[in-house]
């Protein structure tokens with residue numbers, strides 16, 4: 001299951017430079033912004049809503065809500081005003097953003113075996129090391145007393161012992177089981193640098 005992250009890319013502001021004509025304010029420009037070639041012509045607002053602090057002060061705010069599958073690297077944010085004649089006045093904001101909502105692939109080969117001769121308090125958990133995982137950040141280990149069908153609301157356990165779950169090459173860990181004689185269920189996920197978790 002993919003869990004939507006509430007992540008707002010709060011983008012930019014442009015100051016309006018519309019002159020007054022004959023003492024009457026010219027028709028207000030509209031403002032738009034682009035996130036590189038990834039998303040273009042996104043609206044910006046100067047009406048005191050949607051993140052804009054003050055209405056009609058010439059400061060426009062635009063935002064973009066990242067949705068599933070979005071991915072762009074180092075995209076330049078560009079804001080611009082469009083006047084009533086359709087002319088654009090560019091106001092490049094030299095900010096580059098990475099947007100990544102593509103979760104890692106689910107881990108394969110996840111196995112949990114009871115550690116021999118330990119009176120039952122340790123489980124050996126192992127998995128295959130993912131290939132081609134550029135934006136790896138860490139693994140998460142989950143231990144629950146009922147079968148894990150979704151990660152929603154679950155908290156990963158902290159790693160036991162000296163195992164470094166921030167190393168891609170880590171592929172096994174010994175997990176403590178709090179009480180003997182109860183079945184426990186495990187899941188291992190990979191998390192990328194943007195915080196996207198693989199599914200189980």
Ligand SMILES: [Ca+2]
Nearest residue numbers: 046054057059
């Ligand atoms: Ca404003």
Ligand SMILES: [Ca+2]
Nearest residue numbers: 100102103192
């Ligand atoms: Ca990713």
